[in-house]
Amino acid sequence: MRVRHKPWAKEKIEQYPQYIVANPEQYKGKWHEVFEKDQPLHIEVGTGKGQFITEMARANPSINYIGIELYDSVIITALERLIDADLPNLRLLNVNAVDLPKYFAKNDVDQVYLNFSDPWPKYRHEKRRLTYKDFLKIYEEILVDGGEIHFKTDNQGLFEYSLMSFSSYGLLLKYVSLDFHNSGYEGNIMTEYEEKFSEQGNRIYRCEVKYQN
Template sequence: MRLRHIPGSEEEIAGSPYVVQNPSEKKGDWKEVFGNENPIEIEVGMGKGRFIMELAFLHPEINYVGIERYPSVLLRGLQKRAGLELDNIYFMCVDAINLGDIFEKGEVQKVYLNFSDPWPKDRHAKRRLTSEEFMAVYDTILTPEGVVEFKTDNKGLFEYSLESIPRAGWKIREHTFDLHRSEMGEGNVMTEYEEKFSSKGNPIYKLVAGRA
């Protein structure tokens, strides 16, 4: 699906107090960004931001960073953020492949991947956010106990992920082919896409991966 560009979105993002500008300069110093030593969790491909903003509201003891590479999409999240009284969430407009240049080893506790682009063509497999290449990136920023949580409605991408993640040296700790009818669904926070897909009766797939 072609994204509609919103004129002026880049300028608005550049001037927003909620967006970390030049994030690579913060590497190793994210505690100073938030002003505390709380654990950091990130969402790669946050879309309009409903998921991560709800998490930030529910868990003030955790710091959150929402990552979105498309300015026009991130702008929608900023518009939502402006009406919330939260001090534990920031955003970045970057490509996830560069996360190793932004966070130090062990600076991140958890990575959320929600309804990522499936990149269905085989030649684009490396672009999938659960590919071996991206799992190696997450490995460079997570704590030793850190985990990756992945949700999707795309069965093909999910089955690919069940194979690619172990190939990358990770262990799939738990998974389900029907999140909303499983024990893994307890306390689940939905994204905009998840609500849309599940309302049509589509199953939601989820897995949690760690190094051991």
């Protein structure tokens, strides 16, 4: 993903700590303090411009959501969405996914979303894929027992790789669709990339996997 640098983004992020949580490590094990209600917590790793996580939070007020995005020049758009929406059950984190165990304790998170992650197609970049075994271990460290990952992509190679990675790690494949938009699934909320790729006629792949105790 090519990111256009926005030199003013960092300063704006610092102006809204009520939306993009500053010093998130202080909430490890007590994320309920950040939200108005103590309810299940779902996170999106690589939230991008925030369309998916914002609409999920709007549609599901009984669930708390956190969108996680490394690049400040990208998360700034998600912040602007959240400022407009002012949803009490949605917050953002401007952090690296490899550091998630610094900010979340075991059982803090009920579900993880991975949407249109960078496929990192070259073999030497395998460890950067968000479905690589090291990342699966990271998610396991912060999820409840039996927690789930919901994964969507338009990249067939990444999807096939991810299914093998999930299976090798011992995750239970609950749901797999090789043509999600023609699957009859109801209630799908699309990301910006999903809208773009589906309009181009690209097939969308989706799966739901569960950690087994």
